[in-house]
Amino acid sequence: MPIVTACQGCGQKLSVPDEFAGRVARCPQCKQVYTVPSPEPPQPEYASTSELWLMRSEDGKDYGPVAKTELDRWVAEGRVTAASQIRQQGSEQWQPARVLYPRLNVAAGGNPFADRQAAGNPYTASTAPPTPNRFAQAHRGGIILTLGILSLLCCQLLGPVAWIMGQTDLKQIDAGIMDREGRSLTQIGMILGIVSTVLLVLWIGLQMLVVLAHLA
Numbered sequence: 001m002p003i004v005t006a007c008q009g010c011g012q013k014l015s016v017p018d019e020f021a022g023r024v025a026r027c028p029q030c031k032q033v034y035t036v037p038s039p040e041p042p043q044p045e046y047a048s049t050s051e052l053w054l055m056r057s058e059d060g061k062d063y064g065p066v067a068k069t070e071l072d073r074w075v076a077e078g079r080v081t082a083a084s085q086i087r088q089q090g091s092e093q094w095q096p097a098r099v100l101y102p103r104l105n106v107a108a109g110g111n112p113f114a115d116r117q118a119a120g121n122p123y124t125a126s127t128a129p130p131t132p133n134r135f136a137q138a139h140r141g142g143i144i145l146t147l148g149i150l151s152l153l154c155c156q157l158l159g160p161v162a163w164i165m166g167q168t169d170l171k172q173i174d175a176g177i178m179d180r181e182g183r184s185l186t187q188i189g190m191i192l193g194i195v196s197t198v199l200l201v202l203w204i205g206l207q208m209l210v211v212l213a214h215l216a
Contacts, residue, residue: 005037052089055080055097065089075101139182140169141189148192156203159196166190 002015009032016025021038052065055074058081064071074080075097082098098104144166151159169186172178 003036003038007032007034009034054087054089056085056087056094057081058083075104080104137172137178139173139179139186140165141182141185144169144189145185145192146189148189148196151193151196152199156196156200159193159200162189162193163197164193166193 003018003021004013004015006013007027007030009027010030012027012029014025014027016036020036023036024033025036026033051068053068053071054062054064055066055071056062066074071080071086080086080097080101082096082101082104084097085094086097086100087094144162147158147162147165151157151162166186166189169178170183170190173180173183173186
């Protein structure tokens with residue numbers, strides 16, 4: 001597109017093809033020689049301060065200003081939480097990020113940029129800490145482990161009970177219905193119950209053989 005400029009001698013508005021940028025030209029009005037300026041680079045779409053955004057993390061650190069598209073990318077990467085605050089540049093009023101982005105997870109928190117600041121790049125994505133799981137039922141690992149131990153020490157009849165309870169609870173834990181922190185205790189108690197049950201079956205079988213031997 002043509003370069004529009006003005007002659008420094010007479011003020012005549014001049015239009016010169018852009019391929020003459022940086023070359024010497026002469027004003028047709030006053031004959032003054034001047035250098036054709038280079039065309040101004042196009043301004044980015046977000047040049048207006050009203051289209052730039054700042055983000056404040058939960059620990060009070062500010063980031064930006066950035067374009068709305070960059071802010072959208074931060075949200076998609078999980079670096080903006082519902083408790084973060086945002087505002088447009090030029091405005092003094094902060095607002096919760098969840099007002100502009102309702103899909104944000106309220107449980108997310110902290111400063112998602114913290115682990116990258118030491119490297120000098122606060123805008124690099126980082127992984128937010130996982131949200132603790134909430135379970136409908138508490139585990140029974142301690143009870144099952146106790147039953148398994150007692151079945152080996154004094155009452156083998158508790159072995160099948162520990163086995164069945166452990167097997168049932170492990171299915172609930174794997175399905176996410178029961179607290180998975182009790183998986184180890186439940187598994188150990190179930191194994192002890194299996195061992196005790198096997199010993200009980202062997203003992204019963206041995207007693208039957210003794211009885212049959214006497215009958216014979």
